[in-house]
Amino acid sequence: MPGVISVGLPDGSTRELAEGTTGAELAQSIGSRLAKAAVVATVDGQEVDLGTVLPDGAKVSIVTADTDAGREVLRHSTAHVMAQAVRRLWPGAKYAIGPVIENGFYYDFELPDGAHFSDDDLGRIEEEMRVIIEEDQPFVRHEHDLEEGLEIFADQPFKEEIIRAVGSGADEVDAAGMVVSTYRNSDAFIDLCRGPHVPSTGRLGHFKLMRVAGAYWRGDEKREQLQRIYGTAWESEKALAAHLHQLEEAERRDHRKLGAELDLFSFPEEIGSGLAVFHPKGGTIRRLMEEYSRQRHVEAGYDFVNSPHIAKSHLFEVSGHLDWFADGMYPPMELDGGTQYYLKPMNCPFHILVYQSHQRSYRELPMRLFEFGSVYRYEKSGVLQGLTRVRGMTQDDAHIFCTREQMDTELVRTLHFVLDLLRDYGLNDFYLELSTKPPGKAVGSDEEWEVATEALRVTALEMGLDLVMDEGGGAFYGPKISVQARDAIGRTWQMSTIQLDFQLPQRFELEYVGADNERHRPIMLEIVGQEHRGHDEPQDVVGPSGHRLQQAAGHADLAPVDSHGYVLCDPVDRAALLAARRQLNRIPPGQRA
Numbered sequence: 001m002p003g004v005i006s007v008g009l010p011d012g013s014t015r016e017l018a019e020g021t022t023g024a025e026l027a028q029s030i031g032s033r034l035a036k037a038a039v040v041a042t043v044d045g046q047e048v049d050l051g052t053v054l055p056d057g058a059k060v061s062i063v064t065a066d067t068d069a070g071r072e073v074l075r076h077s078t079a080h081v082m083a084q085a086v087r088r089l090w091p092g093a094k095y096a097i098g099p100v101i102e103n104g105f106y107y108d109f110e111l112p113d114g115a116h117f118s119d120d121d122l123g124r125i126e127e128e129m130r131v132i133i134e135e136d137q138p139f140v141r142h143e144h145d146l147e148e149g150l151e152i153f154a155d156q157p158f159k160e161e162i163i164r165a166v167g168s169g170a171d172e173v174d175a176a177g178m179v180v181s182t183y184r185n186s187d188a189f190i191d192l193c194r195g196p197h198v199p200s201t202g203r204l205g206h207f208k209l210m211r212v213a214g215a216y217w218r219g220d221e222k223r224e225q226l227q228r229i230y231g232t233a234w235e236s237e238k239a240l241a242a243h244l245h246q247l248e249e250a251e252r253r254d255h256r257k258l259g260a261e262l263d264l265f266s267f268p269e270e271i272g273s274g275l276a277v278f279h280p281k282g283g284t285i286r287r288l289m290e291e292y293s294r295q296r297h298v299e300a301g302y303d304f305v306n307s308p309h310i311a312k313s314h315l316f317e318v319s320g321h322l323d324w325f326a327d328g329m330y331p332p333m334e335l336d337g338g339t340q341y342y343l344k345p346m347n348c349p350f351h352i353l354v355y356q357s358h359q360r361s362y363r364e365l366p367m368r369l370f371e372f373g374s375v376y377r378y379e380k381s382g383v384l385q386g387l388t389r390v391r392g393m394t395q396d397d398a399h400i401f402c403t404r405e406q407m408d409t410e411l412v413r414t415l416h417f418v419l420d421l422l423r424d425y426g427l428n429d430f431y432l433e434l435s436t437k438p439p440g441k442a443v444g445s446d447e448e449w450e451v452a453t454e455a456l457r458v459t460a461l462e463m464g465l466d467l468v469m470d471e472g473g474g475a476f477y478g479p480k481i482s483v484q485a486r487d488a489i490g491r492t493w494q495m496s497t498i499q500l501d502f503q504l505p506q507r508f509e510l511e512y513v514g515a516d517n518e519r520h521r522p523i524m525l526e527i528v529g530q531e532h533r534g535h536d537e538p539q540d541v542v543g544p545s546g547h548r549l550q551q552a553a554g555h556a557d558l559a560p561v562d563s564h565g566y567v568l569c570d571p572v573d574r575a576a577l578l579a580a581r582r583q584l585n586r587i588p589p590g591q592r593a
Contacts, residue, residue: 136202274391
């Protein structure tokens with residue numbers, strides 16, 4: 001007679017089951033609707049295949065296809081099916097990795113004889129994938145020691161490299177420990193994978209392959225160049241259609257397309273990649289944005305400063321940028337008998353020098369400095385994208401120097417200021433992200449990071465907004481809060497960041513004289529926006545006759561907008577809008593705007 005086990009369910013209840021019961025059988029015992037929607041199970045916090053036998057005393061939950069975790073499983077399994085289809089169509093193809101990404105997946109391949117995919121190939125790959133799905137092949141998991149794994153993938157060099165990396169102790173996405181796991185769909189296809197997967201290919205079907213691209217193995221431009229196929233997969237045809245519609249809307253609202261059509265900005269080849277030139281209309285938008293931002297900062301007690309675009313290398317040595325950020329900086333220029341100068345990647349060292357220009361008293365604190373500072377980052381050419389990823393940009397950048405006692409008050413005050421300013425631009429759907437100490441790439445003690453992180457966490461919670469943790473995502477000198485805003489079609493954009501920095505005041509030996517007549521170290525807060533880095537979320541500003549001028553979310557509103565991006569204004573606002581439209585299009589007084 002089989003024994004009986006007891007498992008805990010998410011609602012706190014327990015359920016007695018026959019020994020040997022699987023996750024799929026648990027789902028069926030709860031209800032047929034749950035069983036139909038199930039893709040994997042979670043056992044004591046770890047996702048497992050539905051066919052996994054449940055242990056006694058485990059806490060178990062069923063993951064359904066319409067959840068974020070469930071969609072990841074669908075996408076991962078669909079990536080396997082795509083790899084299998086490619087292998088059928090291109091015998092001898094080498095396959096590398098096929099991870100899940102936001103809203104989709106990709107897989108990297110090396111095709112025989114140096115062949116390349118084209119967009120025309122996507123249709124027939126999809127057709128072959130549907131054949132595999134119709135065959136309802138089971139995903140069968142096996143575990144192997146490293147030697148067995150190398151034998152299985154003897155003709156797959158990328159899989160072999162992953163397995164050898166496991167043996168050397170490297171942390172790999174698709175394997176763990178001294179055992180590697182595989183999933184076999186059929187006698188003709190097996191993949192190295194940690195899993196879990198849906199029970200069979202028949203559980204899939206709502207997918208679309210999106211595009212092809214080139215990619216370097218391991219992201220290393222010195223390694224093999226592979227062919228990458230991107231795709232998306234969802235739990236239903238309705239969900240897939242909604243996502244594809246969102247992509248169509250995003251393309252229609254693409255700021256790169258609108259920037260050209262509305263004559264706002266361009267990226268001349270003669271200047272270089274990622275370096276934008278703003279035309280008169282785009283320049284007018286920037287000026288209107290800057291004027292309003294400047295007014296709000298003055299009202300909030302900020303003092304304006306200006307700093308040069310380049311500096312000697314010593315400044316960035318002291319700040320730590322050359323130790324931790326050199327790969328993101330332009331190479332140096334040698335001037336004045338061999339002295340190295342760098343284009344500035346950030347404004348903070350310059351504002352520190354303003355503070356340091358003479359002895360400070362506690363009576364001067366908090367000191368709030370602000371500028372529209374141009375900075376330069378040497379982004380790789382492959383990641384440049386319009387105004388969202390550039391090599392030169394203007395930041396509305398502020399630094400607050402304060403005492404330790406003033407820190408909490410300034411944090412709350414600053415975050416309120418940032419959120420209010422973004423609301424003035426028509427944004428209202430926010431959440432906050434707290435980025436913590438990056439492992440192996442940070443300066444300062446663990447205690448300092450803990451104090452700074454907790455201060456930011458408490459401040460974020462006071463805002464009454466959702467708070468998401470970004471473990472290890474902080475800058476090298478301190479943790480940060482990022483304000484994330486959702487646009488009219490549901491995408492999320494980072495709008496502003498607030499960083500709490502104990503480190504740079506130490507590296508520059510900043511001081512102030514306190515009420516006790518002793519010298520003390522100030523705390524520095526950095527508030528960074530991207531004043532001209534655009535996003536594809538259209539907010540109507542003003543536009544040429546017959547057009548809506550759609551500009552970056554949170555950066556250029558002159559009036560509120562509805563969910564479709566159309567201007568909503570009362571009679572008073574309408575007068576201001578028409579005046580701005582005249583200004584943008586140089587319409588003479590008396591002529592209809």
